[in-house]
Amino acid sequence: MTDIQIDINEVSKWYGPFQVLNRCSTKVGKGEVVVVCGPSGSGKSTLIKCVNGLEPFTQGAITVDGISVGDPKTNLPKLRARIGMVFQHFELFPHLTVMRNLVLAQIKVLGRSSGEAHENGMRLLDRVGLRDQAEKFPGELSGGQQQRVAIARALAMDPIAMLFDEPTSALDPEMIKEVLDVMVGLARDGMTMIVVTHEMGFARQVARRVVFMDKGEIVEDAPTEEFFGSPRSERAQMFLSKILQY
Amino acid sequence: MNYHWNWGIFWDISPDGAHSYLQTLLLGTTWTLATAFFAWCLALLFGSIIGVIRTTPNAWLVRLGNAYVELFRNIPLLVQMFLWYFVLPEVVPQAIGTWLKQQPNASFYTAVVALGFYTSARVAEQVRAGILSLAQGQRLAALALGLTLPQAYGFVLLPMAYRIMLPPLTSELLNIIKNSSVALTIGLMELTARARSMQEFSFQVFEAFTAATVIYIVINIAVTFAMRALERRTAVSGFIGASPAAAH
Numbered sequence: 001m002t003d004i005q006i007d008i009n010e011v012s013k014w015y016g017p018f019q020v021l022n023r024c025s026t027k028v029g030k031g032e033v034v035v036v037c038g039p040s041g042s043g044k045s046t047l048i049k050c051v052n053g054l055e056p057f058t059q060g061a062i063t064v065d066g067i068s069v070g071d072p073k074t075n076l077p078k079l080r081a082r083i084g085m086v087f088q089h090f091e092l093f094p095h096l097t098v099m100r101n102l103v104l105a106q107i108k109v110l111g112r113s114s115g116e117a118h119e120n121g122m123r124l125l126d127r128v129g130l131r132d133q134a135e136k137f138p139g140e141l142s143g144g145q146q147q148r149v150a151i152a153r154a155l156a157m158d159p160i161a162m163l164f165d166e167p168t169s170a171l172d173p174e175m176i177k178e179v180l181d182v183m184v185g186l187a188r189d190g191m192t193m194i195v196v197t198h199e200m201g202f203a204r205q206v207a208r209r210v211v212f213m214d215k216g217e218i219v220e221d222a223p224t225e226e227f228f229g230s231p232r233s234e235r236a237q238m239f240l241s242k243i244l245q246y
Numbered sequence: 247m248n249y250h251w252n253w254g255i256f257w258d259i260s261p262d263g264a265h266s267y268l269q270t271l272l273l274g275t276t277w278t279l280a281t282a283f284f285a286w287c288l289a290l291l292f293g294s295i296i297g298v299i300r301t302t303p304n305a306w307l308v309r310l311g312n313a314y315v316e317l318f319r320n321i322p323l324l325v326q327m328f329l330w331y332f333v334l335p336e337v338v339p340q341a342i343g344t345w346l347k348q349q350p351n352a353s354f355y356t357a358v359v360a361l362g363f364y365t366s367a368r369v370a371e372q373v374r375a376g377i378l379s380l381a382q383g384q385r386l387a388a389l390a391l392g393l394t395l396p397q398a399y400g401f402v403l404l405p406m407a408y409r410i411m412l413p414p415l416t417s418e419l420l421n422i423i424k425n426s427s428v429a430l431t432i433g434l435m436e437l438t439a440r441a442r443s444m445q446e447f448s449f450q451v452f453e454a455f456t457a458a459t460v461i462y463i464v465i466n467i468a469v470t471f472a473m474r475a476l477e478r479r480t481a482v483s484g485f486i487g488a489s490p491a492a493a494h
Contacts, residue, residue: 049386052390054386054389054390077389077392077393077394078392080389080390080391080392081391081392082392083390084390085386085387085390087383087386087387088383089381089383091381091383091384091386091387092387093384093387093388093401093402093406094406094482095405095406095409095482104391104393104401105391105392105393108393108397108401109391109392109393109397110392136483137482137483139482139483140483153391154390154391157391157392
């Protein structure tokens with residue numbers, strides 16, 4: 001296996017008496033794409049939010065590039081700046097233009113000059129095919145365009161890994177492809193990615209492994225062909241039969 | 247009703263021997279505006295700080311903020327004026343109390359402080375509601391980019407929250423102008439106090455309070471228009487303010 005970029009080790013989390021994560025373990029190598037799927041409420045989103053410390057966890061350990069996320073001594077803002085994250089509802093900052101969305105953290109967190117940040121922003125807008133939208137406000141863009149801007153915004157920080165939390169779930173069907181195309185391109189370029197999604201076509205095409213979660217547990221963690229060919233657990237079989245039916 | 251109307255009364259010299267009644271009303275108006283302005287600055291500053299800490303993840307800060315709001319919101323404004331003006335100088339060490347009582351314009355400073363704190367509790371409530379009305383995802387997105395919590399508030403959460411809060415803040419600003427009239431009870435010669443004094447000396451009660459009413463209305467309509475202009479200027483395209491139908 002290649003170098004381990006993200007190591008999730010026996011992570012558990014409780015909301016009061018309710019256990020949302022139960023001893024979850026998986027490793028993501030450098031340049032690997034891992035798809036996380038499972039029924040809603042299975043803890044997928046919670047698990048990837050633990051990776052950059054947006055959700056604290058109760059037990060276990062997560063290291064990203066050798067740095068422990070749960071360690072109180074870790075400088076979380078600094079670590080988060082190195083991990084890109086894309087959300088289901090885009091979460092662009094509505095009062096800032098597309099370009100200012102892209103440069104804000106580059107300048108305030110990475111300390112880049114305005115010129116450098118703008119240049120970098122323009123290059124990434126070009127990459128997601130939105131060069132001509134730089135001066136628009138997020139509210140003026142379609143959902144698919146907003147999500148591509150959100151991906152560009154995360155990439156602008158030169159992340160070592162990217163986390164996607166159901167990036168196409170809030171999109172109209174005709175916009176899903178434009179977002180997935182960008183993500184496939186990223187995967188091909190060797191970006192380390194954890195993607196929570198139900199887009200099984202995407203998983204088949206680019207994922208090295210598929211992690212299946214149910215009730216806060218990682219039920220199955222298998223190479224992609226194996227997962228789609230013959231999922232071992234009954235729960236994963238049932239899930240696949242439901243979502244691959246149509 | 248046997249009332250002798252005299253609209254010319256405004257040009258008569260008032261008992262102070264130097265100003266006409268109209269001039270005394272205008273002098274009172276400047277005290278009203280000054281009191282409202284400085285109290286508003288205080289209310290915005292403290293209201294914003296308290297409102298923000300009530301939305302932080304720190305449970306103790308949230309409790310502190312809640313206690314502040316409940317304290318200043320649940321005591322009538324008139325009682326708060328009296329507490330600051332009559333009670334405070336008696337409960338602090340005597341030297342400070344004497345110093346407080348000897349301040350020229352003591353009633354003005356007291357009115358600013360009392361009105362400022364009272365209104366800050368209401369502003370804090372608006373600030374909290376404004377921040378909480380933003381999707382939780384905005385905070386997460388800001389933090390995920392590596393911004394610190396203060397940066398997330400400063401660059402992402404507050405700029406949108408203040409825009410959402412502008413209409414209720416306009417109401418608070420109008421309230422603070424009107425509530426400044428309570429300061430007449432601690433001897434501040436603001437607009438309402440001047441109208442009362444004019445009525446007492448000239449017996450032209452209708453003229454005096456008609457003038458005060460008109461001045462309050464003109465000020466508040468001007469403030470309303472200015473705030474509407476500010477709302478339009480800061481409207482975010484495709485979001486609040488841009489078109490009523492697009493409101494979340």
